[in-house]
Amino acid sequence: MENPFDDTYFMKKALQEAEEAYDKGEIPVGAIIVIKDRIIARAHNLTELLNDVTAHAEMQAITAASNFLGGKFLHNCTLYVTLEPCQMCAGALYWSQIPKIVYGARDEERGCISMETTLHPKTTMIGGVLAEEASALLKRFFIEKRNLNWSKSGQVKKKRPTIGWAWKL
Secondary structure (H helix, E strand, O other): OOOOOOHHHHHHHHHHHHHHHHHOOOOOOEEEEEEOOEEEEEEEOOHHHHOOOOOOHHHHHHHHHHHHHOOOOOOOEEEEEEEOOEHHHHHHHHHHOOOEEEEEEOOOOOEOOOOOOOOOOOOEEEOOOOHHHHHHHHHHHHHHHHHOOEOOOOOEOOOOOOOOHHHOO
16 A cells, blocks of 8 residues: 655645745745654744744754754654755754755755755755745745836836934934
C-alpha cells in the first residue's frame, strides 16, 4: 500500500501556511516540520507583523519544532518550505541538524544554493516540489504589491507624506 503522506502532501500543507502569510500581507512563504508523518510545527513569514527580519517561516518552524521536541536538534525531522531557504535560515537548519529539507520554488538570488551555503553533512535537500504553485503565489504577491504604487493610468501614485520629525517645524 502506498503512503499518502509523501512530499507533495506535506508541501500542500506548507502552501496553506504560505497562503496565511499572503492574507496577512507577509511575503508568502510557509513551512512545516514533520517527524514520522506527523506535523509538529507550522509556520509562515512574520517579518512585517513582528518587525523582525529574522522571523522567516523556517526560523519560526525551527523554534516551534524544538519546543515541541524539548531540544534543539531536529533529528529524524523533515522541513517542508515553499521557497528555498535563504542563507540565514540554512545556517539555522545546519545547527538544528535536520536531516532533510524539501523546498518548492528556487530563490535564484538569495537562496542557499546560489549563496553556496553549507548545509549539515547529514542533510539532504530536495527541490521543485509544487514549485509552480509556490512560485505563482509569490509572483501574485509581488505583482499586487507593485500595483499598489501604480494608478489605473499607469502613472506612479504620489504617496502622502508621513507625519514625522521632518514635518514638525
